[in-house]
Amino acid sequence: MTYTLILRSIIIYILVLFLLRIMGKRQIGQMQPYEFVITLIIADLATVPMAETALPLAHGIIPLFTLVCIHFIFTFLEQKSDWARKVLNGKPVILVDPDGINYTNLKLCNMTFNDLQEGLRNQGYFNLEELLYVIIQTNGMMSVLPRAQYAPLTANAMKITVDNSSLPIIVASEGKINLENIKRANIDEIFIITQLKPYGFKSIKDILLMTINSDGKIYAQKYNSSFVSFDSGKKGDW
Amino acid sequence: MKKQLTVAIIAALLIMLATFEAITVSNIINYVDDEVNKIYQEYELNKNDITVLYPKLDEIDEYWASKEWWLCLMFNHKDLSAVTDSLNRLLAYTKNNDYDNAIAEVEVLRGITEKNSCNMGFTLQNIL
Numbered sequence: 001m002t003y004t005l006i007l008r009s010i011i012i013y014i015l016v017l018f019l020l021r022i023m024g025k026r027q028i029g030q031m032q033p034y035e036f037v038i039t040l041i042i043a044d045l046a047t048v049p050m051a052e053t054a055l056p057l058a059h060g061i062i063p064l065f066t067l068v069c070i071h072f073i074f075t076f077l078e079q080k081s082d083w084a085r086k087v088l089n090g091k092p093v094i095l096v097d098p099d100g101i102n103y104t105n106l107k108l109c110n111m112t113f114n115d116l117q118e119g120l121r122n123q124g125y126f127n128l129e130e131l132l133y134v135i136i137q138t139n140g141m142m143s144v145l146p147r148a149q150y151a152p153l154t155a156n157a158m159k160i161t162v163d164n165s166s167l168p169i170i171v172a173s174e175g176k177i178n179l180e181n182i183k184r185a186n187i188d189e190i191f192i193i194t195q196l197k198p199y200g201f202k203s204i205k206d207i208l209l210m211t212i213n214s215d216g217k218i219y220a221q222k223y224n225s226s227f228v229s230f231d232s233g234k235k236g237d238w
Numbered sequence: 239m240k241k242q243l244t245v246a247i248i249a250a251l252l253i254m255l256a257t258f259e260a261i262t263v264s265n266i267i268n269y270v271d272d273e274v275n276k277i278y279q280e281y282e283l284n285k286n287d288i289t290v291l292y293p294k295l296d297e298i299d300e301y302w303a304s305k306e307w308w309l310c311l312m313f314n315h316k317d318l319s320a321v322t323d324s325l326n327r328l329l330a331y332t333k334n335n336d337y338d339n340a341i342a343e344v345e346v347l348r349g350i351t352e353k354n355s356c357n358m359g360f361t362l363q364n365i366l
Contacts, residue, residue: 022241022244022245053315054314054315054316055314055315056310056311056312056313056314056315058311058312059314062252062255065248065251065252066252068245068248069245069248069249069252072241072242072245
């Protein structure tokens with residue numbers, strides 16, 4: 001019986017993993033209502049035949065596959081039809097507008113002022129007078145548009161030109177070189193050692209983390225030591 | 239496109255499985271149900287020597303045993319083993335010419351098969 005339970009658990013686990021991979025990568029907080037419902041049911045369905053050996057696995061597997069098909073149909077409808085999207089997901093609701101809190105909409109969303117304030121604090125806003133619009137999205141996330149005088153300063157607003165930042169890639173971590181990335185950065189082990197030697201790194205094994213960006217800027221940290229950051233002069237094109 | 243194909247294949251397989259299951263299972267359950275009903279009347283006719291019904295009963299038992307494996311893939315094993323247990327008891331009573339117990343067991347078996355065809359069938363009651 002134990003072998004049966006182990007094998008059933010493995011089968012169900014792999015199956016649920018496979019089905020969730022088919023369904024997509026959204027996190028729980030980003031799920032639309034119909035996705036959330038399906039995820040909840042899947043979790044429950046998967047556990048029923050796992051432990052009840054008198055039930056065939058088909059009792060869990062067939063509903064799981066059916067739900068995935070339904071999910072796909074709903075996703076398809078959501079993408080193709082505005083009406084279906086409204087029915088399945090609802091629509092975004094404005095909680096705060098230029099006049100202040102929209103109490104009717106707040107009640108419509110079953111939210112309290114505390115919920116609103118908590119959501120705003122999560123977004124980094126503590127004063128309501130700073131906000132022009134607050135919209136609650138269909139997945140429950142809050143979007144905030146601050147008034148111009150409270151909006152974060154951007155280079156565009158300052159009318160200054162800045163270079164685009166480049167993506168750093170990990171060339172070595174925990175004493176090991178990332179071969180794929182050093183090829184991408186067009187560098188080698190000798191380059192790494194040469195660059196890091198002045199900072200007390202004796203070998204690759206000393207590296208906790210080392211990244212390089214396309215401007216040639218290196219970030220490196222030794223085990224139990226603070227990081228160093230310097231320009232290597234080696235520019236890349238990734 | 240790959241995802242659409244995967245889902246289309248899953249949907250097609252589900253429909254095929256459901257259709258196959260609906261046909262196969264109703265055939266098996268109906269066959270056993272019919273045979274048990276027939277044999278019930280034969281028990282009444284052969285009250286004095288029910289051992290003559292043993293070969294016929296054995297045939298039903300063998301048929302059930304051969305199909306049980308498939309049914310186990312789709313239905314609760316406890317429901318299915320109720321039929322097997324009842325058939326085994328009936329075989330024993332028939333072999334010993336124990337009419338009273340045998341007829342009572344046939345009644346039980348009729349109830350179980352009837353319940354099973356109700357439980358396992360594709361009906362509005364089951365859907366709701």
